[in-house]
Amino acid sequence: MIECKNLTKRYMTGDIETVALKGVTFTIEEGEFVAIMGPSGSGKSTLMHILGCLDSPTSGTYFLDNHDVSKLSDDGLADIRNKKIGFVFQAFNLLPRASVMRNVTLPLIYAGVPEAERIHKATESLNGAAFPEKFWYHMPNQLSGGMIQRVAIARALVNNPSLILADEPTGNLDSKTGDMVIETFQRLNSQGHTIVLITHEPDVAQHAARMIHIKDGSILTDAPVKNRRIIHKTLHHES
């Protein structure tokens, strides 16, 4: 369902050319939990931007759900992001002036979903992100970091996307709340959601089922995670 072939990305900064990706090829199947790991400057952020349709590759092809999205216009990419991708950012990026409920429904507003249906879907995804009901109409500044990140996860889920892209989702959290967020991802994955986790911390990447290690714009290793760390309880029982 994600098929990348020979993706390259070059930037021009003044007269100096920077090559961020040097021909990356991989496939991610539906229902996978993949960690893309690498140090800063490795090109993992660039890869995440292309996977998230925030940017277009310089060359190569990117098929998402069998659609070539590598050559779409700005507005075409916006539609793909709206319908097929859910983002979870390191910096949370909630609207500070809007309630939890309004933040979660925001992608549905842009998708043109009627108001009654929005509340229904938001309720589902807030429950899916294990966000307690009594805070649904609170403002983000009344919530802790872990809670805020759950709102962001609920927002990413609300459009029932093909792909959830999490960019350093635990980067701004302490290890305990970070584990709670990872637990949520593991549970969502067990329910069938495809998750791509971008991180520079090997400890965090250990929670995924497959790890793509990227360095200097190329894939170093691409293998299933050995000794996968499981936080999610039901998963414990299964394994």
Next chain:
Amino acid sequence: MNPKDLFLETLSALTSNKIRSGLTILGIVIGIASVIAMVSIGEGAKGSIESSIQGLGSNLLTVTPGVVQAGRGVVSSGRGGGTTLKNTDAEALKTLSGVAAVSPESQRRFQIVSQIGNNTNSTVVGGQAGYSIAHNLVVETGIFITDAQERSVARVAVIGPTTATDLFGADNSALGKTIRINGVIFKVIGVLQSKGGSGFFNQDDTVIVPLSTMQKILSGTDYLSSIAIAVTNKDDMSSVQQTANDLLLTRHRVATADFSIISQADILGTLSQVTTTFTIFLASIAGISLLVGGIGIMNMMLTAVTERTREIGLRKAIGARRSEITTQFLTEAVMLTFFGGVVGVLLGWLIAFAVSSLAGIATSVSMQSVLLAFGVSAGIGIIFGYYPASRAAKLHPIEALRYE
């Protein structure tokens, strides 16, 4: 994004910084209010000048010696300077059809002294019985000049209310008293009702004597300074003007006129032009403040775009199209200016009301100027909001999300 969501988003953005939004709106309020107030004062002045000219006699043609040059209007014509109009011209004009009254007039300024010793310098008009008809004059006390007095060269005078007050004081009746005009004793037989004219048109400060008395005793010339023709039917104004013109050309045996015939419409036209210029002048000063208000909007919106860069990045990341970002910021700008427009119109109305009730200047707020103000304020929102909005829409989502 549907209109309701757009409205809610805009409202929450504008209310999140109430002081800044309020100050920006204030700029527009002041601009719109001053446009409304200034235009209403200009329109009011126009209206009061028009009604005071109509008070001089609406169906009136005035024949004056000399030629009014085209385009120079009545002010520079030097009326009364020529010596081409005679009493016989007036007699001939009386025979024309469609004419209600013909009033031959000779006027000059004289020093006037009352029997109690007050003196004033006023316009003395020699006129006949038809003068009061042509100029819509009403005698408050006493009578107007009669044909018999005209024939007998009587030394009688009808005086205006201002002249009466100047000469005899406000508390004393002037009727039956005597005045000296240029040393000659006249008896006051009537005092006119006030017409409330002012400035160039003060008909209240005047003395009317029989035309024969004026010509034979006071001025010693038999020329007329003007002939007023009251036309019976307003629709016949131009045809009467034409026949009077032909008649006088024949009588004077000239090919090009050595006289001018001016209608009230001509005078009205000239003065309307003056007041329109005045209104435009006031409105453009007010317009400048509106422009400054618009720049305030742009400034605020640019700041908002910078401050909310990350928000814009997020909105784009979750699927907002360029046009949706543009619309959102444009709506914020238009809502600011529209709100400013509503308050500004109300404030302008209040100012116009205060000016007319406190300063006594007539004002009139027209629906046209209100609609114009709304249109202009919404237009300013679009014009000054467009640049910041398109800047927001063009932001790259990645860079916007990374913005610190």
